Amino acid sequence: MSISGWATIAVFLICVIAMTRPLGGYLKRVLEGERHFLAYGLGPIERVFYRLAGVCPREEHSWSQYAFAVLAFKVLCFLAVYALLRLQAQLPLNPTGMSAVAPDLAYNTAMSFVTNTNWQSYSGETTMSHLSQMLALTVQNFVSAAAGIAIAAAVIRGFSRRSAAAIGNFWVDLVRATFYVLLPACVILTLFFVAQGVPQTLLGSVQASTLEGARQTIALGPVASQEAIKMLGTNGGGFFNTNSAHPFENPNALTNFFQMLCIFAIGAGLTNMFGRMVGKEKQGWAIFSAMTALFLVGVSVLYWSEAHANPLLTALGVDPSLGNMEGKEARFGVAASALFATVTTDASCGAVNAMHESFLPLGGMVPLINMMLGEVIFGGVGAGLYGFILFAIIAVFMAGLMVGRTPEYLGKKIESREIKMTMLAVLCLPLVMLGFTAVAVVVKPGLSALSASGPHGFTEALYAYTSAAANNGSAFSGLTANSFWNATLGLGMMIGRFFVIVPVLAIAGAMAAKKVAAPTPGTFPTDNGLFIGLVTGVILIVGGLTFLPALALGPIVEHLEMLHGSAF
Amino acid sequence: MTIMRQMRPALTIFLLLSVLTGLVYPLGMTGLAGLLFPQQAGGSLIRSEGKTVGSVLIGQNFSRPGYFHGRPSATMGSDPADASKTIAAPYNAAASVGSNASPTSRALVERVAAAVAQLKAENPEAVAAGEHIPMDLVTTSASGLDPDISPDAAFFQVRRVAQARRLPESEVHQLVENLIQSPLMGWLGEPHVNVLQLNMALDTLHR
Numbered sequence: 054m055s056i057s058g059w060a061t062i063a064v065f066l067i068c069v070i071a072m073t074r075p076l077g078g079y080l081k082r083v084l085e086g087e088r089h090f091l092a093y094g095l096g097p098i099e100r101v102f103y104r105l106a107g108v109c110p111r112e113e114h115s116w117s118q119y120a121f122a123v124l125a126f127k128v129l130c131f132l133a134v135y136a137l138l139r140l141q142a143q144l145p146l147n148p149t150g151m152s153a154v155a156p157d158l159a160y161n162t163a164m165s166f167v168t169n170t171n172w173q174s175y176s177g178e179t180t181m182s183h184l185s186q187m188l189a190l191t192v193q194n195f196v197s198a199a200a201g202i203a204i205a206a207a208v209i210r211g212f213s214r215r216s217a218a219a220i221g222n223f224w225v226d227l228v229r230a231t232f233y234v235l236l237p238a239c240v241i242l243t244l245f246f247v248a249q250g251v252p253q254t255l256l257g258s259v260q261a262s263t264l265e266g267a268r269q270t271i272a273l274g275p276v277a278s279q280e281a282i283k284m285l286g287t288n289g290g291g292f293f294n295t296n297s298a299h300p301f302e303n304p305n306a307l308t309n310f311f312q313m314l315c316i317f318a319i320g321a322g323l324t325n326m327f328g329r330m331v332g333k334e335k336q337g338w339a340i341f342s343a344m345t346a347l348f349l350v351g352v353s354v355l356y357w358s359e360a361h362a363n364p365l366l367t368a369l370g371v372d373p374s375l376g377n378m379e380g381k382e383a384r385f386g387v388a389a390s391a392l393f394a395t396v397t398t399d400a401s402c403g404a405v406n407a408m409h410e411s412f413l414p415l416g417g418m419v420p421l422i423n424m425m426l427g428e429v430i431f432g433g434v435g436a437g438l439y440g441f442i443l444f445a446i447i448a449v450f451m452a453g454l455m456v457g458r459t460p461e462y463l464g465k466k467i468e469s470r471e472i473k474m475t476m477l478a479v480l481c482l483p484l485v486m487l488g489f490t491a492v493a494v495v496v497k498p499g500l501s502a503l504s505a506s507g508p509h510g511f512t513e514a515l516y517a518y519t520s521a522a523a524n525n526g527s528a529f530s531g532l533t534a535n536s537f538w539n540a541t542l543g544l545g546m547m548i549g550r551f552f553v554i555v556p557v558l559a560i561a562g563a564m565a566a567k568k569v570a571a572p573t574p575g576t577f578p579t580d581n582g583l584f585i586g587l588v589t590g591v592i593l594i595v596g597g598l599t600f601l602p603a604l605a606l607g608p609i610v611e612h613l614e615m616l617h618g619s620a621f
Numbered sequence: 622m623t624i625m626r627q628m629r630p631a632l633t634i635f636l637l638l639s640v641l642t643g644l645v646y647p648l649g650m651t652g653l654a655g656l657l658f659p660q661q662a663g664g665s666l667i668r669s670e671g672k673t674v675g676s677v678l679i680g681q682n683f684s685r686p687g688y689f690h691g692r693p694s695a696t697m698g699s700d701p702a703d704a705s706k707t708i709a710a711p712y713n714a715a716a717s718v719g720s721n722a723s724p725t726s727r728a729l730v731e732r733v734a735a736a737v738a739q740l741k742a743e744n745p746e747a748v749a750a751g752e753h754i755p756m757d758l759v760t761t762s763a764s765g766l767d768p769d770i771s772p773d774a775a776f777f778q779v780r781r782v783a784q785a786r787r788l789p790e791s792e793v794h795q796l797v798e799n800l801i802q803s804p805l806m807g808w809l810g811e812p813h814v815n816v817l818q819l820n821m822a823l824d825t826l827h828r
Binding site: 056057060061064102105106107108118121122125126129130133176178179187188189191192194195196224227228231236239240243244247248249250251252253254255256258259260261262263264265267269270271272273275277278279282293294295298299300301304305306307309310362363365366369370371372373374375376377378379380381382383384385386388389405406407408410411412413414417504505506507508509510513529530531611614615619620621 | 629634635658674675681714716717754756766767809811820821
């Protein structure tokens, strides 16, 4: 571990803290329909959208109407992506002559991008036409992220409103998040990335004749425009197979640093928007602090792990000073790779700048745990915040049980229905992660896709379903997805997204309808250190109790085997 | 009832946002990027005597003793003898891939052992001088297209390159020193050397 490595982590955290408040203020103005500078320029276009769509921006939805609008939109998105991928050979903007995407792969990819997972069973540069990259995938990068922000806003309204029947209008939230948050930021980011070396062209590839006289075909495309939204929308689906490790997606340490900031930006900003909307910014900072604590633990363990060289390789006489460099890029080294891997799995981004499969066992366990905890450490845009609120509800419920009082969060009574909905959302993830893994490691089509043997093979399967259910999308990419995996992972992604969204919106609806109780001396405060400690503890205990046995079978036993000098 | 009421907004908003974010945005950015940064937007290509030599960002496969070698690459390509098979094709920039080797896989240990043996055979002087085998020269990069190596990995090869080119060692050493890219502001990123730039500089030095 080096001073510059720790400095990178420290400066990164400082930047995240610095941008949280301004971003939170801006997000609130946008989503609450208040005045902000971009509305002057883009407002007329926004209103044209509503007129054409027959949407009245002042008309709001109940939670069930809101959930229905989300689902209707998602079904349309799924069908459109599937159709575009199946028909890409007949459509324009296909300079390298890509053929139609196979049905199971098209289904998996459509589900993956609609759910903001962006798991890639395909290799971008050998599967997708430019039209598919733009009109199918880039669009989903935008709207799945915008939908996440919209849902988070609706959930927050549930807590900030009193005795209300509605939690907002999905179409308005969706359009505003796209227009005023994602799109303008992406225009600036794209230009920055291009200036740093990320290509943006409609050419498919160029032929080079190398210094040693060999022919090299270099794949190109409209990379930068997709890169920007891929990071900012915590999508993570790369233009190229190797994602942000590819020098064209992430050419240098500076782009790498900005990509990591983009991943956390909106998730961090939403904590502050939450605080502002419920009337006390400190409530947002409490959430922020719990997230930061979990982030720091993760990045420290991962950096420590990867700074050590693989003992099986140093035994061959290789110099250990660079750390574990298998599957990492020289320009990033272990520090920036460890930080990136932590950030991308704290949030539900799933972009990678190093191959997680080649991390040392305990290093690879950190991204896995981050996803198992539900990606509530800043989290996916929107999804991180509403995921965290579920844990906050459990925390106040437990505090209520301890003192024998009806639990309250932000003055709203938490009752049996809310707890049931919370548990439904919290339990569906482990069901997919553990249940699907258990099936995959005993059936033949499941096992045949695994690249590693021994405990690492088990971790590969566990990582895949964990990533799918948590809507992350990063992978232990040795797995060669066949139709069994494409089908089950697609199902896992769907459950992981919609079995959380619907209960969360139901909670928001119930909360909005409640009155706010005035705080009394017996009220459990949710903006102090005790609450931060309690909610962090709840996240770790729920995660730990659920997943420790599986982790013991995978990375932990592999770590011990590695120290013992065994290879598989 | 609600179903019908939500279908029109769903369809219209989907189409409008698709056109905006899937066509206007990427095509507009392509036009703007080509205007403002044509070199980078086109892939940072290097041309020499009318030919495209490669991209400064994409590594190339070097095997001659007179060139510095990059990191091992796990990329594959189709077998020219039998198109249905794939074989190792290092630095295939049309299909990036990492090895995805598990840290405890026997295949990884065997591959690295072979790479160590090859490095020792190619650089007997460096081994005799007691230099350590640099980790990045025996491990594959994440993209398979890593354009860079660590300064130590470059210094390790100086004796071999100098000998093959009949150049004084000090001159080649100095060239490497000149081309080391230091971390930004002293802390952001790792020091590294771009292998293609280094080898092109070597070629001009030779003349």
